[in-house]
Amino acid sequence: MSYNHGINIQENATSIIPPIQSDAGVQVIVGTAPVNLTENPSAAVNKPVIIYNWKEAVEKMGYDDDWEKFTLCQSMDASFRVFNIAPIILINVLDPSRHFTEVPDASVSIVNSEALIKEKGILLKTITVKSASEDLVFGSDYLTGFDRDGYVAITMLRENLSTGSITVSYKKIDSSMVTENDIIGGYDISSGTYEGLEVINQVYPMLNIVPGLILAPGWSHKPVIGAVIDAKTRSINSSFNAHNVLDIDSSEVKSYQDAPSWKSENSYTSKDSTVCFPKAKIGDKTYWLSALTAALMAFTDAQNDDVPFVSPSNKRLPITGTVLADGTSLYLDQPQGNFLNGSGIVTAININGWRLWGNNTAAYPSTSDVKDRFIPIRRMFNWWGNTFIQTYFNKVDDPTNFRLIESIVDSENIRANGFKARGQIAGAVIEFRQEDNPVTDLLNGRIQFIQKVAFFTPAEYIVNVLEFDPTILTNALFGGE
Template identity: 45%
Template sequence: MAFNHGVRGSEVATSLLTPVQSTASLPVVFGIAPVNLSSGETLPVNVPVLSFSFPEAEAAIGYSDDFEKYTLSEFMDSHYRLFNLSPVVFVNVLDPAVHKTTVVPANVKFTKGLATIQVEGILKSSVVVESTDSPGTPYVLDTDYTLSFDDDGYLVVAAKAGGGITSEATVKIGYDKLDPSTVDASDIIGGVDVNGKLTGLELIKQVFPRFGLVPGLILAPGFSEDPLVAAVMTAKASNINGVFNALALTDIPTDVVKQYADVPAWKNGNNYTSPRQLPCWPMVSLGGVKYRYSTQLAGAIGATDAANNGIPFASPSNKVLKANAAVLKDGTEVFLGLEEANFLNSQGTATALNFSGGWRIWGNNTGAFPSVTDPKDSIIPVRRMFDFVTNSLILTYWQKVDEPANKRLIETVVDSVNIWLNGLTSSGYLLGGRVEFRREDNPDTELMAGNIKFRVFITPPSPAQSIEFILEYDTSYLATLAA
């Protein structure tokens, strides 16, 4: 010990820890993007892309108004423009090296030095401009011409001054273009290729290591209607990175199930019945623009959480949809009364209801209902609060892993967690909560091995989904006539 003469101070770690809040409604969306319009140096294929705004997402993965082909564009439009929410993690699975078609060179005429090819999905790097006088002899990019895209995503070829193309010339132009129709369920499901590269839904495990954000919602608009895709989405929602949990938002296909009464049979027959799954039917529309229900459900969930400081204790049910119609895939409008909507809710399916206050999300239950009635597995906000508390505890106390397993550590965890749970309770996010270190949960053999267990008790409030007023004729008020 060093010799000390005088007075000095030292520090120890604070015995109470500030909680780290998980990102309960962070959407991770798998699908197709017009990546040929990306402004990045490399096209984002099977790479998670974090974006906080529409312009940022558009620059990263491109954007198209053709939501039927480009499913990630649909989510961009809904989440950023309609619901004004961020951030979002996008995963584009369309690979320009695979999902493409080749168009042989054909005659194109320049007008005032410009030629526009009105075709979506053209890959700029594949464009070949040839002379009609000597086919096979290409002009040189940035010497004879330049390439760009207009606001509609069409390729614009511009003749350069001093180059070999005149302002009214006719040339041959060939190219490769994206073919979204060749992307199928296997691309969304993904896997691990021969080089160890992750693709598709396997990339959910890269979100937290890359961005430090915990996935809250998993979506694949247009593809979650496939039972195999939905099953994998639901499986991936559990134990992300071995510890975190999320929810899968899945659609029931409206080109197959066209009547509300047929929804339960299809849902149960295709196993859309997990506590980690929110089945949705039908689609919705705003001004004639169609959106998958799961897309707008993610927006309603995010908006509800944002109104409650990011705490997912409130149900998205009876919250506003950005829609003025419920529709099938072919655009046929669906009109559900309260009885029909409640029937779908009773079968664990969220739907759209225009009853009071405009179009609303309608449904409080996960896909597990009615087979499972345990609130933590069957009621959406209760399920999400259990996930929120679990994920937050993991994030907060990870820093204590490998610390000495002594009484100070146990007291720090118990005191800190109880203070946090008391705060959630006083704010109305929980009806009550506590943590206990129980001796019976921690036998000597486990403590010797450094394994510690804490028992957490929480009671999130259930949604008041049924409010009843009982009216009675009271004859005593007849006395007022003689008063």
């Protein structure tokens, strides 16, 4: 052993742990996409696919303006074309190996060495081509590719096939075969694969991203699917919580006055849900309002340091009108919008431009608890908890000593003070109390903190009391002081 004489320095690891952001507004969207337009259609089936821009969306999922058939496309449009917000995570359930129809023989004319099959959804690799006298070979006799409309163009490579006609057979994807069960999905024990909404459990393990918003425009107006979406929102991977955005079926609800009863009868009453009515238009495109609302939520978060403390209500919604499912225009004024808001329904109104209107989750008016009633506060609770889990997960299994407890308490209180200083929260404080941690729990490796938080409620109702003051009038007329 060396003999110590003098002074020395040692260093300990920093006790304050920097927080990990949870990307509060990342949309996880379940539906159908024209994957036949992609290079490898099977690669985008029942897998969480992260998308950062429009080009990626088209390459990885395909795109078609027929949003009734391909429901994911409207969220692609809303996120990248309307709000320009990223990333989004798409889960396509349309499986080319199951959801397809066969076209055995179809005659196609050749014009200037090109034959155009005017059918959408064709799977390129299933096409076979015959001339009147022989089977043609891909690569030497012809080439195939999609044109800008999604039709298949067959380019003939032989001079004797520059005119005339050919016979083609092929398979094409059929979105009408996708059912509610495909969207709901499940887990196959034998193959170890996830399908439909169950794929949400694969988002964090595969992408290391916590789902922020879960939606399925074009499907979430079906009560059985709405219920499953809401269930999948909570305790994701047994740890995280998200928020979901649902629609009311405007093919059944023709009047805004009937929307609250439909919502109640179909149990769209969760604190974790934002429920939307009716649909919306931009030009000749009709969107489920959930697609635009979720994109607006994500956009609003991005404008506020990725902290979901600001309500999406009264934020600009770049639409040209609101409609029912049959295309009938529905113009709601503020009192009518307020009527829906009072039943926990978010809508859109036109006051100096279109804007989203409504702060309440679907739990209102059944609950008046502030943490479950207001959309931004409910989302803040989810985000705060998710961030805590991510930040301190590496502390799990560390020795239960004072250093561990002190590092968490100090880090959280400093983090909270930062958010408070920026005006993003009213305040938060965390404590480790002896009464919450009996010896039996400590011996079993369990410790508990209590954290009290306060988030700002939206200024939903502003009142200015006007009063006529005769003194001001006389001063103005007679020069009084």
